[in-house]
Amino acid sequence: MTQHGQQKTFMNSEQEILTKKLKDIESRSDIETVLTSFYKKAFDDKLIGRFFTEVVPLDLVTHLPVITDFWESIILNKQVYRKNVMQIHQHIHQISAIEKEHLDRWVQIFTTTIDEHFAGNKATLMKQRAQSIATLMNIKLNHDLINNK
Numbered sequence: 001m002t003q004h005g006q007q008k009t010f011m012n013s014e015q016e017i018l019t020k021k022l023k024d025i026e027s028r029s030d031i032e033t034v035l036t037s038f039y040k041k042a043f044d045d046k047l048i049g050r051f052f053t054e055v056v057p058l059d060l061v062t063h064l065p066v067i068t069d070f071w072e073s074i075i076l077n078k079q080v081y082r083k084n085v086m087q088i089h090q091h092i093h094q095i096s097a098i099e100k101e102h103l104d105r106w107v108q109i110f111t112t113t114i115d116e117h118f119a120g121n122k123a124t125l126m127k128q129r130a131q132s133i134a135t136l137m138n139i140k141l142n143h144d145l146i147n148n149k
């Protein structure tokens, strides 16, 4: 085997170990795992941390079950979240502007967190939904000329 071939085999087997270790998101408890890990990073983040610690201090003990409801509704098809998430962020935006760069960072941290813990269809769906909701949020908050300006 050539040097190049050995390296390829090594990388392939590493990838195999990686995909074998990670399971897909299957339960409410899996969603909680993602969110607990995500908010730990988000709170500490230089760019967006202050939103959760200063702008609208987020009490995770009361909020984590609500945010888990939100994701359970989307990922596991359980209709447990019925609030208007856009309106809630509109309120935060009025106190301190949520710009596109903040939403991009939010999505980046969220995606990295999912990739660290899970892999599969639901994990992919969660990442896609996070991205599309963040995109919609940016349009609503920063480009809705009729309602904002």
Ligand code: HEM
Residues within 6 Å of the ligand: 048, 051, 052, 056, 057, 058, 059, 066, 067, 070, 083, 085, 088, 089, 092, 098, 102, 103, 106, 129, 130, 133, 134, 137
């Ligand atoms: C830079 C971007 C974002 C910031 C700074 C932010 C910040 C916050 C804060 C401070 C709260 C607590 C609100 C409160 O206590 O009333 C909150 C709640 C929440 N956020 Fe975000 N958020 C961001 C993006 C997103 C995105 C993209 C999603 C969804 C994909 C999301 C989903 C939620 C949900 C479900 C809640 C709970 C709302 C409820 O109480 O019903 N957030 N967010």
